[in-house]
Amino acid sequence: MGFPGTWMTESESMVYRVVPKCACSSIGQIMFYSDHGRFFDGDIHDSTDGLHKWAQDNSQKLITANVKSHKSYAFTCVRNPYGRILSSFFDKIAGIQRNGKRYRGNLVPKLVQNYGIEVGSPEDEFDFDQIASFRRFLLFARDTIRWRRPMEPDIHWSAMSGHVSTFIVNGGRYNNIFFTEKFDEGMQSVLDDIETPVKIDLKKVPRFNESEGHGPKRAHKISEYFDDLSRHLVWEIYKKDFQLFQYDFDDPDNKMPIGEIDLDEVHAKLGD
Template structure:
């Protein structure tokens, strides 16, 4: 299986396990800058060189050797499950992607037909009942995660603990897991722990939100999207995420963590 979703600086100063919808564009650009003194011109997900990625065949032996020998500082970043699934809905389901198409081609028409989801028309710009459509999307997301029907779960809404665990199961070990909600402090700790060719001032770094503007703006507070049934579905999908990464399941309006992440607990429970 190897190390899917792992990025590493060319200098091997740091290793990062990507978790989709958790500031990965910004983190990737920071890593790129720390090596080359400039940002990648475009979406960092499109970078084909100057950074090792597991998706590139030539990078795989370098990443594998590094990770298995715990040579470099390794980290990842997580996010509140409520805001993450909402973000996935507006970006991937309602939004038009960089290529001008709907995400994953026939998926959105399938959702419209089978689950009665509205997505704001052909361009994602029209008014629609966001709360009703999002709650129907939650049913679909749960079906993909629990029964793998009508399709396999997508990386943007599959549980964070699943992404985080592949790194551990295959022999990696995290030095740090931090929250997007406390991004500057967490990323700064990573940068202070590594030696990189170029210094990074975390306060001066722009945010590279590549999904910004893809879909309609969220029209309501986070908590309005989640009734009792929705919360039950979210807990069914993301129980481990709430428990391990210390988020508040009982209050969707509280996006902040409620405890400290215990790295030993994460490695023990996700390394099984």
């Protein structure tokens, strides 16, 4: 299986396991800058050189050798499951993608037809019932994860623990897992522990939120999207994420972690 979703600087100063919807655009750009002294011109997900990626055939042997020998500092970043699934909905389902089209072609029309989801459009300024549509999307997300129908689960809403675990199961070990909600502090802790060809000042790094501005703004506070059934579904899908990454299931509006991540526990529980 190898190391899907793994990026590595060309200098091999650091290795990063991408977890979608967890600041991956910013992290990728920081990695790129730390080697080249400039940011990638465009969405870092579109880069094909300047950064080793598992999806690039010529990078796979280098990444495998590095990760299996624990040669470089390895890290990833996680996010509150409530905020992450909401972000996935507004970006991938309700939003228009960078190419001006809907995500994954006919996915949204299928959700409209089969789950009764509404998403609005730029023409009507995305005027739709966000709460009702999100809750229906959550049913769909649960169906894809629990029963793998009507499709395989998408990387943007599959559990973070699943992404994090592939790196461990195949022989990798994390030196650091930090929180999107404490991004500057967490990313600085990575940079403090490594040597990079180019020094980087996080205070001067712009935010690379590639999903922003392509769809509707969230109109309500987080807790209003999650009734009892929705929270039951969230626990069913993301129980491990809440437990291992120390997020507050009881208060959807508390986006901050309530404890520190125990790396030994993460490796033990996700390494089977």
